Structure formats: structure tokens, C-alpha cells
Amino acid sequence: MSQETLSIAGFNVSPHHYIGGQRVASGELFDLHCPIDQSLLGRISEGTPAHVDAAILAAQAAYPAWSALTAAERKPYLDRFAAEIGKRADAFCQLESNDAGILLSRMKHGVIPRAMLNITWFAEHALSLQDRPLETEQATHIVRHDPAGVVVIITPWNSPLMLATWKLGPALAAGNTVIIKPPEWAPLTSSLLADCAHAAGLPAGVLNIVQGSGAGTGARLVSDPRLARISFTGSVPTAKWIAQAAGANLVPCSLELGGKSPFIVLEDADIDNAAATGALMYRNAGQVCLAGTRFLVHSDIRDHFVAAMRAYVEKLNIGDPRDIAVEIGPIIHPRQVERVKGFVERALADGAELLWGGKPHPFGAQYFEPTMLTNLRQDSEIVQNEVFGPVLTLQTFDSDAQAIAMANGTDYGLGGVCYGETAHATAIAEQVRTGFIWVNSFGIRDLAAPFGGIKRSGIGREGGDWSFEFFCDVKDVVLPKKPFRASFSHR
Incomplete structure (x- = not known):
């Protein structure tokens, strides 16, 4: 006993x-x-x-x-x-x-x-x-x-x-x-x-x-x-x-x-604000079902956005979650750590490019670096399946139609994020097939509003x-x- x-x-x-x-x-x-x-x-x-x-x-x-x-x-x-x-x-x-x-x-x-x-x-x-x-x-x-x-x-x-x-x-x-x-x-x-x-x-x-x-x-x-x-x-x-x-x-x-939610950044977005919000997707070590984990960025602003988001990610404080100043803590269990590592290793072996992170963090055995992967096919495993760790993907698009097709191109449909000029972003958001989507924002919740997803x-x-x-x-x-x-x- x-x-x-x-x-x-x-x-x-x-x-x-x-x-x-x-x-x-x-x-x-x-x-x-x-x-x-x-x-x-x-x-x-x-x-x-x-x-x-x-x-x-x-x-x-x-x-x-x-x-x-x-x-x-x-x-x-x-x-x-x-x-x-x-x-x-x-x-x-x-x-x-x-x-x-x-x-x-x-x-x-x-x-x-x-x-x-x-x-x-x-x-x-x-x-x-x-x-x-x-x-x-x-x-x-x-x-x-x-x-x-x-x-x-x-x-x-x-x-x-x-x-x-x-x-x-x-x-x-x-x-x-x-x-x-x-x-x-x-x-x-x-x-x-x-x-x-x-x-x-x-x-x-x-x-x-x-x-x-x-x-x-x-x-x-x-x-x-x-x-x-x-x-x-x-x-x-x-x-x-x-x-x-x-x-x-x-x-x-x-x-x-859970989901594999798109984070869409249009060419008319406030890039700095979108990048700052993007860094929030690593909170709780990426173990958040409603996070936007698939970044879809207009090709015209891709380099600007990557540089801005990298700067915010580099400022994140990783460590003991009992420290009030820490912003990223551990992954829940050794089995989940292996799952996250496996996704990254297979993506890199399949030709993905690492923008940052990609390996265990030295703070502890169940810590993993905030990671961003690019150069990915739409049908690649890491684009299609939920990782549930501090691992994001980045793809680019050249038109609204392409962004919408990519956003809708998985079997998941929980949430989403869309940054851009308000009317433009709203028009895109209305065509993304999810249970909810935030326009120029993230995480706003009200108990009176519906929450849930479609598809898987x-x-x-x-x-x-x-x-x-x-x-x-x-x-x-x-x-x-x-x-x-x-x-x-x-x-």
C-alpha cells in the first residue's frame, strides 16, 4: 500500500x-x-x-x-x-x-x-x-x-x-x-x-x-x-x-x-506582430493542441518574417517551469521526447532544412530546443501529422488561393491564425476549414463561444x-x- x-x-x-x-x-x-x-x-x-x-x-x-x-x-x-x-x-x-x-x-x-x-x-x-x-x-x-x-x-x-x-x-x-x-x-x-x-x-x-x-x-x-x-x-x-x-x-x-493548425502570414501583415505571436507557439514546450504549428508565409515577406521570428525565439527563456521567469519548460515524458526527436530526424532525412533548433536542449533530459523546419512538401509527415512538441514548420505561398489550399491540406481542422490587413485576413480566415480561427491575434477565448474542431x-x-x-x-x-x-x- x-x-x-x-x-x-x-x-x-x-x-x-x-x-x-x-x-x-x-x-x-x-x-x-x-x-x-x-x-x-x-x-x-x-x-x-x-x-x-x-x-x-x-x-x-x-x-x-x-x-x-x-x-x-x-x-x-x-x-x-x-x-x-x-x-x-x-x-x-x-x-x-x-x-x-x-x-x-x-x-x-x-x-x-x-x-x-x-x-x-x-x-x-x-x-x-x-x-x-x-x-x-x-x-x-x-x-x-x-x-x-x-x-x-x-x-x-x-x-x-x-x-x-x-x-x-x-x-x-x-x-x-x-x-x-x-x-x-x-x-x-x-x-x-x-x-x-x-x-x-x-x-x-x-x-x-x-x-x-x-x-x-x-x-x-x-x-x-x-x-x-x-x-x-x-x-x-x-x-x-x-x-x-x-x-x-x-x-x-x-x-x-488536437490539430495541425495553420499560421498564415499574408503579404500585408504586420510582420513584427505576427513574428512575436509566432514565438508564442512554443509555449508549454509546444504541447498545445490549438497552437498554429504550420507557418504559411507569403514568399515576398518570407526572409523578413524568418529573421523577425528568430529574434523573438532567441529571447525565450528555457528552464525550470517553477521559475516564474521561464517561458519554455520540459516535454512531459521520455516517450514524448522520443516522439518529437523522431519527427525531426525523419524530416531532416527526407530533405527538410533546419532554420533553428532541432536537437535536445542541455537544460535537461526532457527538454528540446524550439525548432523550425522548412523546405517541406505538403504531403511530408511533419506537415501532415501532429508532433505535440516545440517543433514548427514553415512553407511559402504566392497567392491567396495557394495559401487557402495549403491551410486546408491536412486531415485536421481544429484552429488557425491569420495575420494580414483586417479585411484581407478575414476573407482568408472564412475559407479555412477549422472549428475556429484567430485574425491578427491568438488565444482569445470566451466561455460563451463554441470550441471544437472538424475532420480528425x-x-x-x-x-x-x-x-x-x-x-x-x-x-x-x-x-x-x-x-x-x-x-x-x-x-
Whole structure:
């Protein structure tokens, strides 16, 4: 049996599951290492079939009472939940920096405020969804958003806290009970979320955390017919398996699967601004699904842009993410480091030209230099497939039509960036086939707006009403405006 708590950077966190309001240990354990220096952070409880069954039973048992509450009655619980996250802000920051390598600066100024907002915003928005009337000539339609049941949320390792709360907020606000399967490589902040839920007084079984591998714990969860919904963020191969398993039970899935997003720089762009934004694509060591990783630059400004972006990249501070001044930290796991290296090596062997970077960084074993490759064919592996590391590609174009064709020339369609004179860039952006695209900007997000991709980048949308459309059973209660009498006449 592992220890009851782990102590990391002066903060305690449980390595065990959270099921039915209680910590539950497992005899099966897995090691958790720090990506910064590969030190052992602790041994984590692995979810067995018994743990999965217990979590589903606990969520089922809690569902009748939780779902029977109105959105207004659930809201105080969720507001307290968000407040508990705020009280533990320092612990969340240190835990996620240590187990996922996330920048401490990003945690403090971006992730913690967003995680709290993910809970409170959806709790508030749920109030506006109650019994929406829709008037037609024949009837009044009362459109209800009813809770669906037991929801499984599977989160990735590149932003565990933010993405867990992004799904958890609307799932709980809608009246569902939830089981989170956190990433095996970064489970600690999900465990701390359980403490927040407990302190906030969420009834036992409303939120459950079952840790473990995707192939073990995750597979057992998603194949269970007792589920009402599965929400997953991660890789395409895993999503295909989840969809197949869920399909056998007709369980609806929401799948956010990353991308290979274009970063288009038109000939009339503000080159310096575009270059500065381009350097941001290396944040989180390039482990950001919505980053623009394929730079498509007009040939007339190519040299100017490359020089400007190189200057910004050379200023990036690489090192320990727990240092508030650091801008690029480690890659999450040795397997991911090998994946990134393999992409670069194969591209160079295939004739790619290295503009900068291209090799491991001396700071540590899981660090890789910010890299830019060019002289690439549109059908080359590194242009077509997601690397998920600090590796970008640069291609040039000579016309708008060529830029659009190249932007749309992959099987992905999550996001994009387009820099240029506003009307020109907007016209291009409207023809790029993605779920969203930023014009002369990057990273602007609003919880009321839809988020999600097309093609291999996913199925479904999250945010605003779209989250509730997924996490709810939408019902139409029809009230006729005139007395109705049954008629058996044939037409």
C-alpha cells in the first residue's frame, strides 16, 4: 500500500482514488515522475475493475438527488467548489508544475482564474437554460435541458486542471454526476479537485476520481453501458477506440483531438506582430493542441518574417517551469521526447532544412530546443501529422488561393491564425476549414463561444449552450394553443 499523502513542494495531495466521497487505495500502483528532473514524485493508485464499478455505482447512487435539484439549488455548491480551488491556488500551481511541467507563471495568471471561472460561469449559465419557451403558430414548446446521467470525463496531460474543470463545470451544473479519469502522467491536480469538492460539501458520489492508465482504467470506464456521456480530449487513435467502445452501447461522445493548425502570414501583415505571436507557439514546450504549428508565409515577406521570428525565439527563456521567469519548460515524458526527436530526424532525412533548433536542449533530459523546419512538401509527415512538441514548420505561398489550399491540406481542422490587413485576413480566415480561427491575434477565448474542431480534430463543441447540448437530454414539452381533438380520418 502506498502512503496516504504525497508531499510535493510543501503541499500534500492524496495518491488515491476518490469514490463516493471517500479516499480509496489500490493494491496496484504506478510510478509518477517529474518531467523537470525525472525524480520520483510518488506511487499512484491504479484503477482496477472493482474501482471502476464502485465509482459508477457511487455516481448512480448520487444521481437522483443531485439531478433533482434545480440549477439555482446546485449553484451554491459549485460556487463554493470554485472558491475552494482559489484557496488552494498555490498548491494547484506547484502540483501541476511538478507533475506536468506546466509553467508556474501560466498556472498563476491563466489556469487558476480560468479553472474557477469554468465552474462559476457554467453554474450561472445553467440558470438561463431552465424551461426556455419557443413560440410557434400551433403551440408553445417548453425546451428543457434535463440531466443525462453518469458522465465520464477523460482529460489529457498537457493542461490537466484547466481541461478537467472546462468539462466538469457544465457537466455538474447540468445535474449529472461525474467520474474523472485523469492523465496517468499528470494526475495530481485532479486528486486535489476531489479535496475541493469535499470541502465545498458536494454530496458523496457527485464527483469521483479514478486514476490509472488509458488502456486499463480508461478502457474499463468507456466500455461500460451504464454511462450516459463520455467527454474526451486527447489523441486520434485513442478517440477511435473510445468511439468504438461507446458505440457498442450507444453512449454519446464528445471528442476534442488536437490539430495541425495553420499560421498564415499574408503579404500585408504586420510582420513584427505576427513574428512575436509566432514565438508564442512554443509555449508549454509546444504541447498545445490549438497552437498554429504550420507557418504559411507569403514568399515576398518570407526572409523578413524568418529573421523577425528568430529574434523573438532567441529571447525565450528555457528552464525550470517553477521559475516564474521561464517561458519554455520540459516535454512531459521520455516517450514524448522520443516522439518529437523522431519527427525531426525523419524530416531532416527526407530533405527538410533546419532554420533553428532541432536537437535536445542541455537544460535537461526532457527538454528540446524550439525548432523550425522548412523546405517541406505538403504531403511530408511533419506537415501532415501532429508532433505535440516545440517543433514548427514553415512553407511559402504566392497567392491567396495557394495559401487557402495549403491551410486546408491536412486531415485536421481544429484552429488557425491569420495575420494580414483586417479585411484581407478575414476573407482568408472564412475559407479555412477549422472549428475556429484567430485574425491578427491568438488565444482569445470566451466561455460563451463554441470550441471544437472538424475532420480528425474532433466531434462536437464545448462552451456556452453547446456544452449543455452535449451534457443534457434536450426535451420538448409541447403545449397546443388551440384545443386538440384526436382525428382518425385518413389523408
